[in-house]
Ligand SMILES: *Cc1c(COP(=O)(O)O)cnc(C)c1O
């Protein structure tokens with residue numbers, strides 16, 4: 414990998430060769446970050462060359478990715494998700510410009526596909542054929558789908574509360590699924606032991622530094638879709654902290670390579686019932702565990718696995734932290750559905766809920782430009798979608814009864 418220099422520990426700065434198997438720091442246990450040679454990248458590609466490419470997937474950014482030139486590009490089309498300017502929603506919220514990046518359209522329905530596609534490539538480079546992870550749901554279903562497409566075996570550990578839609582995906586993609594009677598924390602611990610014991614390739618995002626490099630492609634796309642002119646803010650929902658870390662890494666890479674001349678402030682949105690990382694910023698202290706009390710299952714993470722990179726993204730970008738209630742998340746799901754035609758799962762709409770709240774509270778100035786990333790599809794969690802949107806009118810097949818129902822529902826035709 415001519416573009417990659419090393420894997421650097423974010424805690425102690427120790428540097429390691431970026432082999433496909435590299436995990437955490439041998440000296441201090443810290444998480445590693447992939448370091449690039451930006452001069453080399455600049456010598457290989459420019460923004461205009463990039464924008465002329467026909468490859469409408471995350472692999473259009475190969476100069477910014479830690480993969481061997483000889484590695485096979487996976488078959489499923491991950492990335493290059495739609496990017497919408499939402500004029501009516503911006504007007505409704507009273508903000509200058511608002512864009513929605515819909516990552517729910519990825520092959521398995523979430524932003525996690527970007528990391529899982531990377532995991533499959535790195536597993537192949539490492540010569541492994543079995544991949545494992547623990548997940549609140551989406552990392553699992555995306556690993557299972559991307560691995561199935563490439564012919565790999567998967568072992569997946571999920572907490573028993575994972576929504577049915579996500580578990581159905583796992584079963585459909587032929588994964589070995591272990592539903593753990595316990596919290597996400599318990600699930601993670603058991604998966605780590607099993608991975609050690611059987612030597613599977615590890616797709617646990619905080620352990621494997623390459624996954625964040627996959628996730629960062631969402632930022633590369635946002636910048637390109639903005640014609641390399643960055644917005645003031647980018648809002649994202651946060652659980653383990655790998656996604657927000659990846660989002661920040663993507664913008665920093667582009668900035669270092671001279672593709673953009675401004676870095677956005679990152680808005681970290683968490684649930685009121687589970688916001689250990691935002692609390693650390695609010696209190697100006699280190700993070701400590703919190704209860705997992707929210708219906709947004711994908712971000713119900715009381716013990717975040719990637720706190721260092723997440724807190725760094727917020728602090729370094731001079732970003733904001735915003736906590737939203739479950740009611741505000743359900744309202745944001747309705748708003749995205751009804752104003753934008755975008756169907757988000759609760760954690761997928763959480764970023765937008767934070768944007769709305771941030772504007773209302775005056776934390777985000779009215780003349781700001783913002784990107785809100787929708788991280789997962791609403792079809793994954795139909796129960797909460799119905800909770801947000803309600804039930805349909807159910808009637809007998811009779812015109813008089815239909816008229817009556819319309820009148821009762823306030824539909825005047
Ligand atoms: C995983 C996930 C997140 C949060 O990502 P983290 O890396 O855990 O912070 C947000 N939304 C959805 C839909 C997710 O699946």
Ligand SMILES: [Zn+2]
Pocket residue numbers: 422423424425426427438439440441442443
């Ligand atoms: Zn270290």
